[in-house]
Amino acid sequence: MKLRRGQAEIIGGLIVLLVILIILIPLVLQLITTQGSLARRQIDIGSFQAERLAEKIIVSWLSPFDPRFPGFWANNTGTVSVTIRLIGIVDTKSNTLQFMVNLTDYTPGSGKPITAIIRYPGSILVEEEPLILNPGESALVLLNPDLIPNYMRVAPIMLSDRGVVHPVIGRSSLEDTVIKAITVEQRIVFLEDILNSEYFEPRFPDYFNNNYPQVGVSSYDGRNRYYYQLITLDFIGKSLSFSNAIIGFKPGDKSKFNMLLTVFSNNKFYRVKIEGFQPAQDFEFRYTSRDGAIRVYATHSNLSDAIGMYYYGDIRLSKINLKGSAESIKVFERTPSNSRISSYDPFVIVADTDGNGVGELIFSTEDYNYGSYNPPQVQCFADEDGVFLDYSAIISSNQIIRDTEWGFAFKLSNVKLDPKIYAGMQVFLRIYFHDSEGGDFYCTDEVQLPLLRVMAIRGDWSIVDSKDVLYFELASLEDTWLPKKGYTSISLALFIPPGETREVYLAISIIDPYYGVGRNDLDFTIAIEILGITVYSR
Numbered sequence: 001m002k003l004r005r006g007q008a009e010i011i012g013g014l015i016v017l018l019v020i021l022i023i024l025i026p027l028v029l030q031l032i033t034t035q036g037s038l039a040r041r042q043i044d045i046g047s048f049q050a051e052r053l054a055e056k057i058i059v060s061w062l063s064p065f066d067p068r069f070p071g072f073w074a075n076n077t078g079t080v081s082v083t084i085r086l087i088g089i090v091d092t093k094s095n096t097l098q099f100m101v102n103l104t105d106y107t108p109g110s111g112k113p114i115t116a117i118i119r120y121p122g123s124i125l126v127e128e129e130p131l132i133l134n135p136g137e138s139a140l141v142l143l144n145p146d147l148i149p150n151y152m153r154v155a156p157i158m159l160s161d162r163g164v165v166h167p168v169i170g171r172s173s174l175e176d177t178v179i180k181a182i183t184v185e186q187r188i189v190f191l192e193d194i195l196n197s198e199y200f201e202p203r204f205p206d207y208f209n210n211n212y213p214q215v216g217v218s219s220y221d222g223r224n225r226y227y228y229q230l231i232t233l234d235f236i237g238k239s240l241s242f243s244n245a246i247i248g249f250k251p252g253d254k255s256k257f258n259m260l261l262t263v264f265s266n267n268k269f270y271r272v273k274i275e276g277f278q279p280a281q282d283f284e285f286r287y288t289s290r291d292g293a294i295r296v297y298a299t300h301s302n303l304s305d306a307i308g309m310y311y312y313g314d315i316r317l318s319k320i321n322l323k324g325s326a327e328s329i330k331v332f333e334r335t336p337s338n339s340r341i342s343s344y345d346p347f348v349i350v351a352d353t354d355g356n357g358v359g360e361l362i363f364s365t366e367d368y369n370y371g372s373y374n375p376p377q378v379q380c381f382a383d384e385d386g387v388f389l390d391y392s393a394i395i396s397s398n399q400i401i402r403d404t405e406w407g408f409a410f411k412l413s414n415v416k417l418d419p420k421i422y423a424g425m426q427v428f429l430r431i432y433f434h435d436s437e438g439g440d441f442y443c444t445d446e447v448q449l450p451l452l453r454v455m456a457i458r459g460d461w462s463i464v465d466s467k468d469v470l471y472f473e474l475a476s477l478e479d480t481w482l483p484k485k486g487y488t489s490i491s492l493a494l495f496i497p498p499g500e501t502r503e504v505y506l507a508i509s510i511i512d513p514y515y516g517v518g519r520n521d522l523d524f525t526i527a528i529e530i531l532g533i534t535v536y537s538r
Helices: 002-054 174-180 191-196 300-306 471-475
Strands: 057-061 071-076 082-091 096-102 114-120 131-133 138-143 154-160 184-190 200-202 216-219 225-230 239-250 253-265 268-279 284-288 295-299 308-310 319-321 328-336 348-351 360-364 391-394 408-417 422-435 450-457 463-470 488-495 504-510 524-537
Touching: 057 524, 071 131, 071 154, 114 131, 131 138, 239 268, 239 284, 239 300, 239 348, 239 360, 253 300, 253 348, 295 300, 408 450, 422 450, 422 471, 422 504, 450 471, 450 488, 450 524, 463 471, 463 488, 504 524
Parallel strands: 057 184
Antiparallel strands: 057 071, 071 138, 082 096, 082 131, 082 154, 114 138, 184 524, 200 408, 216 391, 225 328, 239 253, 239 308, 239 319, 253 268, 268 328, 284 295, 284 319, 348 360, 360 524, 408 504, 422 488, 422 524, 450 463, 450 504
């Protein structure tokens, strides 16, 4: 009996344990699943918050002299795609909302608050759908002038699908953004039309004079050679062999090219600068790098394949057929001269080389080849006597003086700040850089010289504040060969000290401080695409 009673107790205990397990196992599994879901949710929330913080939209009002005014540019300068669902206008004086539209079911048109939304690149009209801006893309929002009376201080606000209000300063709330809109103004400047703009004011206007300007860019090769413009020589309609080429669309027109070629013909070097080139049906472009690593072929049917920046081409295999018409063609011959000075014209062009619809302001002194690292004699030129290389900016016609102060400098007269109201500005640049230094800093021992300078200046060019971008900072972003194609965004802060009484302008200079032969014979290309400005009030 005792044995049976003991067995019954064991069996009963097992039954109770089984019941407990049946109840507990689902609870434990549910707890594990819940914890996993919470962890995944926390990861999703963290990722979402990171994307919200990465959103960055810069806003720039059109000039009142622009026939499209009133309107503003919205440019995505961040690293994530931004989807705008709501756009409104705020009266910043009274902090009241003038209007707000939901883009999902809104069709812009005449008489409506927003008359048009045009997304770039591509000039795409946005109707009855959110405005999606990928990094680097922009949109032009045109407004009804009847809804914005003259002298009214207004600011745009845009709400993304992540709940971020743009332009955003501080907390992501509507009230905070409206209040901040009084003290912060943002704008974007596209440099595609800068050379022809009334707002472009060069520091030295003679630097663009090609008739023996006596100032500008000089060749230090021991043979007193420089570029000057040939008036009568016509290359149009011919097939030209080139070593280096900068080829891009004419900004706003993908049927035409702007290009700057280094051409070798009849044992002479030329720079050929063509703007508004309309290719004929039998247009051909061929490029083969000297080592054969890169080959490009384009015809009239695939013009976009021809755009880009091409270096160190095999002259026998790199050719462009210039059959067609052009708005402007300039040919600069490299020739002996006692003056040893050329203008900046052969070295500066504006072209859309990446096909995103926005032109770049490009400065390039690269002509022929790049240097290599061959210890103990480190050279930065392919030919021992430097015949084909090195052009440097100077500031004197009587003696060779390295220019580390101004270079190719220009003022944007439409970016003008009243120092009583504004305390400074943050400047955002999207730039491309390439150089002839093939030895990763072995070809020059002067790596801390400035190549780019951003300045806050007075009307007489006296400097209020400035920031330099040094050679080694730019060189660390690029590879000489094979060259990188990407652009880099940088941000620089300029401050206006208290007590300043004169109006302050934004100015930029591209400086070529390298000259001579050997370790400091350095040539480079720098392109500036977008100039974003955030202006801070006191």
